[in-house]
Amino acid sequence: MRYHVIRTYLFFVILFGGWVSCVKPYNPPALQVARNYLVVEGVAIPSGDTTVITLTRSRDLSDTTSFLPETNARVFVEATNGQGFQFTETSPGQYKALLSLTPTLTYRLRIVTRLGHEILSDYEPVIETPPIDSLHWRQDGDVQIFADSRDPNNNTRYYRWEYRETWEYRSYYDSYIGFENGILFYLDSTQKIYRCWDSAVSTRVILGTTENLGDDVILNQLIATVPQASQKISAKYSIEVFQYGLTRDAFTFWDEIRKNGSEVGGLFDPLPSQLLGNLQNASNPGEPVIGYFSVASRERKRLFIDNNQVINWPPKNLDILCTPIITTADSAIYYLYTPKLLPAYYITGGGLAIADAFCVDCRLQGGTNRKPGYWP
Amino acid sequence: MMGYIHRLILCVILMTGTRCLFAQDIPPLQPLSKLIDSVEREGRYRFFFDARLADSLMVARMQSSGSLEAWLEKTLQNTPLTFLVRSGKVYLYDRKFTVHTSLPPDFFAPGGSGAVLPGTKPATGETDVRLADAVIENRLIEIGSAGSGNARPRITGHVRDARSGESLAGAVILDETGNMSLTTDADGYYTMQLSPGRHTLVISHSGMKTTRRQVLVHDNGKLDVDLKENIPTLNAVVVVAEKNSNTRRLLMGVEQVNVRTIKQVPVLLGEPDILRVVMSLPGVTSVGEASTGFNVRGGAADQNLVLFNGATVFNPSHLFGFFTAFNTESVRNVDLYKSSIPAKYGGRLSSVLDIESREGNAKKWQGTAGINFLTAKLSLEGPLVKDKTTLLLGGRVTYSDWLIRQIDNPEYNNSTAAFYDADIHLNHRFSDKDKLSLTVYGSQDGFRIGADSSFGYGNRNAVARWKHIFNNRFSMLLTGGIDQYQYNIEGDEGTNRGFRLDFGVQQLHGRADFTHALTKRHSLEFGAQGIRYAIDPGNLAPLGAASDVVPETVPQEQAMESALYIGDKFTINPDFSIEAGLRYSLYQMKGPRDVFQYVPGLPRTEATITDTVNFGKGENIKTYHGPEWRIAARYSLTDHSSVKAGFNTLRQYLHLLTNTAAISPTDIWKLSDPYIRPQTGYQASAGYYHDFAKGTYESSVELYYKRMNHVLDFKSGASILMNEHPETEVVNTRGEAWGIEFMVRKNTGRLTGWLSYTYSRSFLQMDDTLAGQLINQGNAYPANYDKPHMANLVTNYKFSHRYGVSLNVNYSTGRPITLPVAIFNYAGSQRIYYSQRNQFRIPDYFRIDLAFNLDGNHKVKQKVHFFWTIGAYNLTGRDNPYSIYFTEENGTVKGYQLSVIGAIIPYVTLNMKF
Structure with missing residues (x-):
């Protein structure tokens, strides 16, 4: 509800400025000192799944490095009664452990960094996230995917979602001919590069609360939007939604992240605020630690959408790019030494059609031709 | 007869002869006044005539080699005028009158003029x-x-x-x-x-x-x-x-703006705007183009008392601050007190903006109507009883939806925005000693976004004033009224989250003000004032059948503020005068109310609530009281220069809780309570005033230093809507501001206007030991409206009484903003980490506006007079940044600057008088 108010203003500020206003890119002035604060991300999963804690460092705005992992740290989850679990670093900055937590206890995260700084979180309760009742979708031009959930005990109240989308797509030509070392050959089913799968994770912070409602019921919570004619539903699309329950403080933290990054800088927007996580640097209290450590079970649910279920979903028009070159078998070899070109199909009665590799090898569009295990 | 002529004894123009008059062959038609002008310029004759006749009368320029008399005879032969020449003076008058060249013998006898002797009726015929x-x-x-x-x-x-x-x-x-x-x-x-x-x-x-x-x-x-x-x-x-002039006036830091000036200043979309003009005065700033509030000498926007005929207007703006909610057709005068605030005003820390309406024409019915791109307005005024009772009605309505439809974005298609305001003023003069005036004012804004969200806010005011004159020395003004502001938000209609939220603030007020001229040197002002506040901080209700929202009401807050004041204007000698005032205010928060108790010495949060104390209806919950001193002095150095100094202390019991850069219509008004203390502050100021060229130019330099205590700011991530314990979200802040203001003003002549330059700073500092984490670690940071350099030029040049041009130039340092200092990866995207508040600035602001005012002819008999204004706002088309923001797009952070007005905005306004 509170977002509503702010959105309203924004809307009108932009609106009235709308026909005369202008938006230009802005590069902030360079800072003297880079702020490399420790960033802690991860939700402790009480049992069943592996818990991943990611440690990174924040960086200057102009820094193009995408990832500054914090390596060689020791990471623990500890209970008030002394029970503890240690994590192991499986890749730079990624620490994993399989936990088995007692729901009645509270737990904290303890990190000892490579430089010996001790980072402590507050003690957090174990939140039992209610299951996702259903995922459903609606098409109104774009496809929107919604989640419903309910906590019969009216306990959870604050929710956060993440998702992972996976989609199948096809190349323009379903080619059964391969070319390697000057030889044309038939591809077997594992070599086929006609069907591919790609995936992406949520980047938006998706939050919901039922704090003003009588029942702890989430209805029609918007999770994701697939723009009309997106390649994501060009064949088959799947989304797996993860749901976490939150404490009120954790909700506030996530809400700040969301606001700091997504609300346009209108005059009626809240002033940007410093993030208040639940982690402190015990060795150097003046240095901020970014992040919020929560303990909550993770609920997940998957939904499939097939291309034949959506309407007005035209494929990308590649007819011009993919116009084939018809050659004789001899000159085909010559052409195919150009890495940009691949064989598309044999022409009955002689000759070979070759086309841009993009039209033949679906992997060039970013995905993999290995079919995920859960794919029907 | 004689009367016709002598009302035009106006100009002293020398004449030098009539030589050039006779140079032309074909007599072209031209206004008589012009002809007379050219004759007078020759220096031998002075003309006396009714300008209304001479303006509208076209005559042929006749050649003549004879005497002036012969030429006049010829020129005026086909006109209703005749003439009389006497010792170098030429009188033109209607032929139907006979002119005697000597006065009647009884002319100077008492009773024949507008002067009134004791006990006689004033002559008004x-x-x-x-x-x-x-x-x-x-x-x-x-x-x-x-x-x-x-x-x-x-x-x-x-x-x-x-x-x-x-x-x-x-x-x-x-x-x-x-x-x-x-x-x-x-x-x-x-x-x-x-x-x-x-x-x-x-x-x-x-x-x-x-x-x-x-x-x-x-x-x-x-x-x-x-x-x-x-x-x-x-x-x-x-x-x-x-x-x-400012040099003579006792109080310092008082800015008076005539409504005529306001109407001439070029504005956005041609809608005359009081607050925009106020904001071009030295010492007044605002956060940005579309902002409701204005900031006076480093004070917050809620520290300004906006009075309309004595009624407090809580939100004086339309369309989120793009326009002011007062119809200039009804306004007579605008006074801004930014330094010396007379003892009769109180309740706000920074300034008083006193807007007075006109009374309405007491002699005949007339009206005005106006139309521009945004609004249409109408006002009517006239006597209900001639010379006794007048009525003035004003109304304004927007039809701005067409503007929304110009925007090429489907999201806006279902959206509407509308506002109106209306005011009624009734004045009745019972006798020379008693006068009653009633004002009713209302404004409303309504917005709808898409199909399921809407938003509205409005002011309602009614005020009655009775003025009574006991005797020559002693008079009284009784004022009573009710002021309201409310807003509501509806959203998510048709879902289980569908809601409607209502907020309202109301005050009943009454006051008695007396002025008593004690002696020649002492003039006393004293009185009493009472305000009863009632605030409904929030009422949440379900909207739509599907809604599962639980109805919730944050309990009403009530309080009583009373004040007594006395002020003495002491003229020690013509050069030296002092105005000293004392105001004592008493504030009581009243039950019924539940007050949360917190663990002493710990930050106030929900977790540190220990108990709830229940107060019954009418019970005193908390009392605050204190004196406010108002002292101002003036000393004339010469006839044309003076120095002034002033010192004020002020108290404010009503706060606006806002955690946005500009105040927004849905901010919450909050009464002082056991945890939220009244704001207090003082201002010390001094100035030097000098008039040049016989007062044609006024110049001034003013210095001030200001301190504010218990100003409210917010903790990070605070939420104030529907919060039953806002004390857990706010932090006490201290404000400090200082500045120097230069101004040159020209009030007369063809060119009028002012040029001002201000250097000022305004800082805030959190000094609350119970705040938990402090913004900027408790160090001082610039306020959102801290703009060190500001220069304004407001001018109007009249080519003639029908054509004029107005030019505005505004420059200011960009406002402070908070920029991100780091980015980090979190939950699949780059995220932004903001650090110290307001450590950077947006680029400087610069704008030029230009307008041409074309008045119709001034013929008295004409039924309708037209006035056109053609202008352009932001003539250079500069895209002044309004804000800078950062968003996450597809996983990466991008920075943008937004300019609300990024182009020239031309406008046309048509006003008519009938």
Whole structure:
């Protein structure tokens, strides 16, 4: 509800400025000192799944490095009664452990960094996230995917979602001919590069609360939007939604992240605020630690959408790019030494059609031709 | 007859002959006035005539080699005019009158003029006034009878607009003989103590023709004065502002803006806007283009008291601050007190913006109508009972939806925005001693976004004022009324989250103000004031059948604020005067209410609530009280220069909780309670004032230093809507501001306007030990409206009384903003980490606006007069940044600057008077 108010203003500020206003890119002035604060991300999963804690460092705005992992740290989850679990670093900055937590206890995260700084979180309760009742979708031009959930005990109240989308797509030509070392050959089913799968994770912070409602019921919570004619539903699309329950403080933290990054800088927007996580640097209290450590079970649910279920979903028009070159078998070899070109199909009665590799090898569009295990 | 002629004794123009007149062969038609002008320029003759006739009368320029008389005969032969030439003076008048060349023998007898002797009725008849006007300036008016023995006679009177009969507030009456001046009160009344004997009084008012009266004072008596409108083309009028200049005025930091100036200033979309003009005065800033609030001398936007005929207007803006919620057609005067605040005002820390409406024409019904790209407006005024009861109605409505449809974005298609405001003013004069005025004001804004969200806010005010004059020395003004502001938000209609939220603030107020002229040197002002506040901080209700929202009401807050004040204006000698005032205010928060108790010494959060104390209805929950000192002094160095100094302390019990850069219509008003203390502050200021060229130019330099305590700020991530314990979300902050303001102002002549430059700073600092984490670690940071350099030029140049051009130039340093200092990866995307608040600035602001004002002809008989304004806002098309923001797009952070007005905005306004 509170977002509503702010959105309203924004809307009108932009609106009235709308026909005369202008938006230009802005590069902030360079800072003297880079702020490399420790960033802690991860939700402790009480049992069943592996818990991943990611440690990174924040960086200057102009820094193009995408990832500054914090390596060689020791990471623990500890209970008030002394029970503890240690994590192991499986890749730079990624620490994993399989936990088995007692729901009645509270737990904290303890990190000892490579430089010996001790980072402590507050003690957090174990939140039992209610299951996702259903995922459903609606098409109104774009496809929107919604989640419903309910906590019969009216306990959870604050929710956060993440998702992972996976989609199948096809190349323009379903080619059964391969070319390697000057030889044309038939591809077997594992070599086929006609069907591919790609995936992406949520980047938006998706939050919901039922704090003003009588029942702890989430209805029609918007999770994701697939723009009309997106390649994501060009064949088959799947989304797996993860749901976490939150404490009120954790909700506030996530809400700040969301606001700091997504609300346009209108005059009626809240002033940007410093993030208040639940982690402190015990060795150097003046240095901020970014992040919020929560303990909550993770609920997940998957939904499939097939291309034949959506309407007005035209494929990308590649007819011009993919116009084939018809050659004789001899000159085909010559052409195919150009890495940009691949064989598309044999022409009955002689000759070979070759086309841009993009039209033949679906992997060039970013995905993999290995079919995920859960794919029907 | 004679009256016709002598009302035009205006100009003193030398004549040098008529040579050039006879050079042309074909006689072209031209206005008589122009012809006369050229003759007068030759220097031998002076013409006296009715300008209304001469303006509209077209005559052929005749050749003549003969005498002036012969030429005049020829020129005027087909006109209704005839002439009389006497010792170098040419009188033109209607043929139907006969002119006697000597005055009637009884002309100077008492009773024949507008001067009124004790006990006699003022002369208000049309002919009498006209007759009086010519001679009265040079006539000696006797007040009282000789030999009364009164050592300190006192004269009172009423100053009015001769044409409409409206009272003129703030008219200056100067006793040239005694070098003493005073101004009329809000209802046009004055009381002046004079020594027995002969005096020359000069009566002036901005926009009116200055007049003078020769009086011989014997005893107490009455002198009413009617002023005529100043007709700008006849520019030999005596300088108006000379004695009302800043140099002479006792109070410092008082800015008066005439509604005429407001109407000339070029504005966004052609809608005259009071607050925009106020914001171009030195010491006044705002956060940005579309912002409701304004900031005076480093104070927060909620520290300004906006009064409309004594009613408090909580949100004086439309469309989120793009426009001001006052219809300028109803407004007469705008006074901004930014430094010396008289003791009768209280309740806000920074300034008082006092807007007074007109009374309405007391003689005949008339109206105005106007239309521009955004609004249409209409106002009607006239006498219900002639010269006794006047009614003024004003209304304004927008049809801005067409603008929304211009925006090429489907999201806006279902959206609408609308506003209106209306005001009614009723004035009744029971007698010369009693006057009652009623004002009803309402404004409303409504917005709808898409199909399921809407938002509305509005002001409602009603106020009655009764003025009573006990005697020459003593008068009283009783005021009572109700002020309301409310807003509501509806959203998510048709889902289980569908809601409606209502907020309202209301105050019932009453006050009695007395002015008593104790002696010639002491003038007392005293009175009492009471305000009963009631705030409904939030009422949440389900919206739609599907809604599962639980109805919730945050309990009403109630409080009583009372104050007593006394102020004395002490004129030690004509050069040195002091105004000292004391205001004592008492504030009581009243039950019923539950007050949360917190663990002492720990930050107040939900977790540290230990108990709830219940207070019954009417029970005192918390009392605050304290004195407020108001001191101002003026010392004249020369006739044209003075120094002034002032010191004020102020208290404010009502706060606006806002955690956005600009105040927004849905911010919450909050009463002081056991945890939220009243804001207090002081301001010390000093200034030097100098008039140049006989007061044509006024210049001033003012310095100030200001301190504010218990200003409220927010903790990170605070939420204030529907919060039953806002004390857990706010942090006490201390404010400090200082600055220097330079201003040069020209009030008369063809070119009018002002140029100002201000250097000022404004800082906030969190000093709350119970705040938990402090913004900027408790170090001082610039306030959102801290703009060190500000320069404004506001000008109007009149080519003639029908054509004028207005030019505005605004420059200011960009406002401070908070920029991100780091980015980090979190939950699949780059995220932004903000650090210290307000450590960077957006680029500087610069804007030029230009407007042409074309008035229709001024023929008196014409039924409808048209006035056109054609202008352009932001003439250079500069895209002044309004804000800078950072968003996450597809996983990466990008920075943008947004300019609300990034182009030239032309406009056309048509106003008509009927």
